[in-house]
Amino acid sequence: MRRFIECLIPNSTCNLECSYCYLIQQGRRKQEKGFYKYSPETIGKGLSKERLGGVSLISMTAQGETMLSAEIPEIAREILKQGHFINITTNGTQTKRFEKLLSVTEGFHSHIHISFSFHYIELKKRNLIETFFTNIKKVREAGCSILLQINLVDEYIPFWNEIKELSLKHVGALPQVALTRDESNGTFKPLTKLSFEEYADSHRQVNPI
Numbered sequence: 001m002r003r004f005i006e007c008l009i010p011n012s013t014c015n016l017e018c019s020y021c022y023l024i025q026q027g028r029r030k031q032e033k034g035f036y037k038y039s040p041e042t043i044g045k046g047l048s049k050e051r052l053g054g055v056s057l058i059s060m061t062a063q064g065e066t067m068l069s070a071e072i073p074e075i076a077r078e079i080l081k082q083g084h085f086i087n088i089t090t091n092g093t094q095t096k097r098f099e100k101l102l103s104v105t106e107g108f109h110s111h112i113h114i115s116f117s118f119h120y121i122e123l124k125k126r127n128l129i130e131t132f133f134t135n136i137k138k139v140r141e142a143g144c145s146i147l148l149q150i151n152l153v154d155e156y157i158p159f160w161n162e163i164k165e166l167s168l169k170h171v172g173a174l175p176q177v178a179l180t181r182d183e184s185n186g187t188f189k190p191l192t193k194l195s196f197e198e199y200a201d202s203h204r205q206v207n208p209i
Contacts, residue, residue, distance in 0.1 A: 001054075001055060001056060001057055001085070002049075002052060002053045002054030002055055002056050003052050003053065003054070003056040003057070004056065004057045004059070005047075005052075005056055005057070005058050005059065006059045006061070007058060007059065007060045007061070008061065008062065008063070009034065009060055009061065009062035009066050009069055009072070010034025010035060010036065010062075011033055011034040011062040011063065011064050011065070011066070011068060011069045012034070012062070012063040012064040013033055013064040013065065013068050014064035014065040014068070014091070015065060015068070015091075015093060015094075015126075016065070016091055016093075016119055016122040016123075016126070017122060018119050018121075018122050018151075019153075019155065020151055020153045020180045020191055022063075022181070022183050033068075033069075034062075034069065036071055040071060040074035040075045040077070040078045041078055043075055043078060043079070044075075044077075044078025044079055044081055044082055045082075047079055047082055047084065048082050049082055049083050049084070052084075055083055055084055055085070056084050056085070057084065057085045057086070057087060058079050058084050058085070058086050058087070059086070059087040059088075059089070060072065060075070060076070060086065060087065060088050060089070061088075061089040065090065065091050065093070065094065066088055066089055066090050067088070067090045067091075067093075067094035067097040067098070067101075068094060068097075072088070072097065072101065073097065073100045073101040073103075073104045073105070074104060076088065076101060076104075076105055076112070077104045077105050077108070080105055080108035080111055080112070081108075084111070085111045085112075085113065086111065086112055086113070087113045087114070087115060088101075088112070088113075088114050088115070089114075089115040089117065090114060090115070090116060090117065091116075091117050091119055091123075091132075092116040092117070092118075092131075092132040092135050092136060093123070093128050093131055093132060093135070094135075095131060095134070095135055095138075098135050098138055098139060099138075102138070102139065102142045102144075109142045109143035109144050110143050110144075112139070112144040112145070113144065113145045113146070113147070114139055114144055114145075114146050114147070115146075115147045115149055116132070116135075116136055116146060116147065116148050116149065117149055117150070117151070118132070118148055118149065118150040118163070118167070118175055119150075119151075120150065120156060120159060120162075120163050121155060121156070121159070129166065133166070133170040133171075136148070136170065136171060137170070146171075147176060148167060148171050148173065148175040148176065149175055149176040149177070149178055150163065150175040150176070150177055150178070151177075151178055151180040152177050152178060152179055152180055152190075152192075152199075152202065153180050153191055153192070154191075154192050154193055154194060154202075157202050160202075163175070180192075
């Protein structure tokens with residue numbers, strides 16, 4: 001693998017409203033759809049192996065929900081046609097977009113990795129947990145690799161047992177746990193009201209080391 005490239009998709013729209021979202025913390029959520037200056041074909045050619053020096057991993061994420069961008073399946077296809085691997089970070093709720101992605105990237109599924117962010121409370125509130133895990137199953141069965149990840153926040157602590165049960169049932173593994181930053185005042189500290197020891201212990205509750 002020659003390079004790792006993180007691409008920020010120009011989209012701040014999202015169908016969830018997680019309290020720990022950095023845009024919501026900072027009061028910057030505008031629910032605006034981004035504008036793409038270049039076509040998927042031009043983007044693909046701009047990321048050719050010749051220009052990048054070899055096969056690379058191109059990771060795509062947005063300030064909002066990545067898969068709400070209608071252009072993502074075609075952009076993914078054009079990057080994969082260049083011989084690269086891709087990662088897409090998503091909240092896992094956009095079924096039709098996943099179906100389109102799998103359809104237009106037929107033959108390249110082994111080069112696709114999808115990071116599913118398990119926003120448990122919002123998914124449960126909106127009755128989307130079944131949709132979330134069905135989409136994970138859909139892409140795994142197509143030959144893509146996946147990662148289940150979850151934010152470590154205080155509001156999840158009462159639900160860790162249910163989160164673990166769902167994860168083991170549908171994925172066969174516990175989720176990767178990511179520290180969540182408090183960026184509300186321009187600071188970069190853990191988003192928690194707990195002491196460091198209590199915060200670390202809450203991490204061990206969901207994914208013991």
